[in-house]
Amino acid sequence: MNLHVEYEQEEDGRWIAEIPELPGALCYGASQVEAATRVEALALRVLAERRDKGEIAAFPINLETAGNALA
Template identity: 55%
Template sequence: MNFTIEIEQEQDGRFLAEVINFPGVLAYGQTREEAIARVKALALRVLADKLEHGEIRT
């Protein structure tokens, strides 16, 4: 499974990363790399939860 991540820098300097097609999966970071790492971790947690609850077929 591939994720597409969009990143933008807020006016306060923080970075916002969002996984496209995964509603609500977004994370802030002080750096671009931190935001990406956080959103990847969140996406994996959401994916694991969906698998545990039978929402995704493997």
């Protein structure tokens, strides 16, 4: 499964990181790196829960960034 992380910076300086392939997987951070770290951890928890419930089969995961590249 390929997951893409998209970033946007709010007017107040906070960053939003979102994974469109997982509805609701959106996290804020004080920096782009912090937002990315949080949303990636959230994505792994969501996928693990779905796997534990038998909703999805095991599969390799590839996380890619979109938009602004992390520094």
